[in-house]
Amino acid sequence: MKMPSKISHEISVTSKIRVRFTETDPLGIVWHGNYIQYFEDGREAFGREHGISYLDQQAHGFTSPIVKSNCEHKLPLRYGDIATIKTTFVNSAAAKMIFRYEIFNDDHKLVCTGETTQVFLDKNGELCLTNPEFFKEWKSKVGL
Amino acid sequence: MKMPSKISHEISVTSKIRVRFTETDPLGIVWHGNYIQYFEDGREAFGREHGISYLDQQAHGFTSPIVKSNCEHKLPLRYGDIATIKTTFVNSAAAKMIFRYEIFNDDHKLVCTGETTQVFLDKNGELCLTNPEFFKEWKSKVGL
Amino acid sequence: MKMPSKISHEISVTSKIRVRFTETDPLGIVWHGNYIQYFEDGREAFGREHGISYLDQQAHGFTSPIVKSNCEHKLPLRYGDIATIKTTFVNSAAAKMIFRYEIFNDDHKLVCTGETTQVFLDKNGELCLTNPEFFKEWKSKVGL
Amino acid sequence: MKMPSKISHEISVTSKIRVRFTETDPLGIVWHGNYIQYFEDGREAFGREHGISYLDQQAHGFTSPIVKSNCEHKLPLRYGDIATIKTTFVNSAAAKMIFRYEIFNDDHKLVCTGETTQVFLDKNGELCLTNPEFFKEWKSKVGL
Secondary structure (H helix, E strand, O other): OOOOHHHHOEEEEEEEEEOOHHHEOOOOEEOOOHHHHHHHHHHHHHHHHHOOOHHHHHHOOOEOOEEEEEEEEOOOOEOOOEEEEEEEEEOOOOOEEEEEEEEEOOOOOEEEEEEEEEEOEOOOOOEOOOOOHHHHHHHHHOOO | OOOOHHHHOEEEEEEEEEOOHHHEOOOOEEOOOHHHHHHHHHHHHHHHHHOOOHHHHHHOOOEOOEEEEEEEEOOOOEOOOEEEEEEEEEOOOOOEEEEEEEEEOOOOOEEEEEEEEEEOEOOOOOEOOOOOHHHHHHHHHOOO | OOOOHHHHOEEEEEEEEEOOHHHEOOOOEEOOOHHHHHHHHHHHHHHHHHOOOHHHHHHOOOEOOEEEEEEEEOOOOEOOOEEEEEEEEEOOOOOEEEEEEEEEOOOOOEEEEEEEEEEOEOOOOOEOOOOOHHHHHHHHHOOO | OOOOHHHHOEEEEEEEEEOOHHHEOOOOEEOOOHHHHHHHHHHHHHHHHHOOOHHHHHHOOOEOOEEEEEEEEOOOOEOOOEEEEEEEEEOOOOOEEEEEEEEEOOOOOEEEEEEEEEEOEOOOOOEOOOOOHHHHHHHHHOOO
16 A cells, blocks of 8 residues: 655644743734744654654764744634644755744644744764755654 | 935834843754744834834724735744844735834844734724724824 | 641652753853742642642632742753752741742752742732732631 | 942943844733843853853853843833843852843833842762863953
């Protein structure tokens, strides 16, 4: 049996966050900059589930700084809300990690979408122009 | 004498920030999410100079939540660096405020670029489909 | 059967936090200021379990700003650590809420202790010199 | 002429901060945890003026983690306020750095006081039981 190719190119992990008092601003809504933190929370939840977290990367001698991010806000989140973050790994041939994010509120309404792009730096801080070995192995292990 | 139209559509303000210890991460560089704060610092410096800060908007009964932002990182900033933020108002016919950001390090090298889009909400939290009066007056005052 | 009075004056709630990448500094340890956030996380976990969270207080028309806090650090926490926060309500006759915090690392070693004091402000932002009714009822409900 | 001994044991530096939008909470006032950042801003302003900043310490191979801090809040600060931080070095025989902070609002009213205690760690992360050489020299240079 062959898995449909579309599905085989997308892996998603869903995680929850509870909006902290300090994450909201005088308008009573989450300050927009905090969504970048929520994206990182989602990416780390993904990383822990699939063995590709910052700590996993460090164990292989690599770091993966964010080189690009974007964020679109549809609805506000408020203090005390429990939001759901869906983090999806976007497969790409380039030596990059691309993640897409969708954040939903308690009513399952889409609050925010975003995307981040990371590159790999080796032990010496040099940019990797091709995929590091550990990342190739990871991709193959998860079927990408 | 007629001013060239290109110049008349762009107003920029330059401000400085000093990178705080806490704004850097275990890799010794500014955590990417903090650039969103730097953009806000630049936007507020612009707002204070041109009378269009959050406080000015509030005085007219409006708020202007960010609905979209993006950020591209070229080089890292480190603890103690003095960075320069150039914030440019991007003129647009829509009922929106668009700002573009360029952040430079001590060596005048481009560290980061970005853009944010804000909409206007009135006293009742309703989205303004056309430009609020105060914003039209502001545009006309600054020659846009 | 009579409960020993000492025990009846202490209610504790234990909650967990996972140390985020951004909460650590260039030394690789949690920046000391973030423990104030962890204390709030513990206090809110306590509040949710015992019906005395910020949202509960607001529902009664009160806020409870922190007027005093202290923090002692014994050991560092690092990125990825799962810490346990024990939050204890310290009973007092005054119109105040006092909480004591103990944070433990994965090895059950004491990382940090602290205490915060809150006062009550009513709807008009006036300081309450005596305990608000809802707080008296809460105390009686939890047996203090 | 002999300087009074009391004065000779206190060196203070005054610096300014502008309260950011994000530093305020849904109550419209600065979230209490942010004062720890303001204290650090004051300590760093002191350090830059007197050659004892984190970067200066690192240049000598030392770090100085905070082991103790406390904070008392008298009045709130609000978004847009320009506050003044007076940071005072508290001389002590122990191998510690103790700073005292007073934060004043635009009306010169005392908003907040606090104190922090730092110890010294050497290159290997070992606690210094006696004052490091560079710190002794610094003290002597500033007349303590």
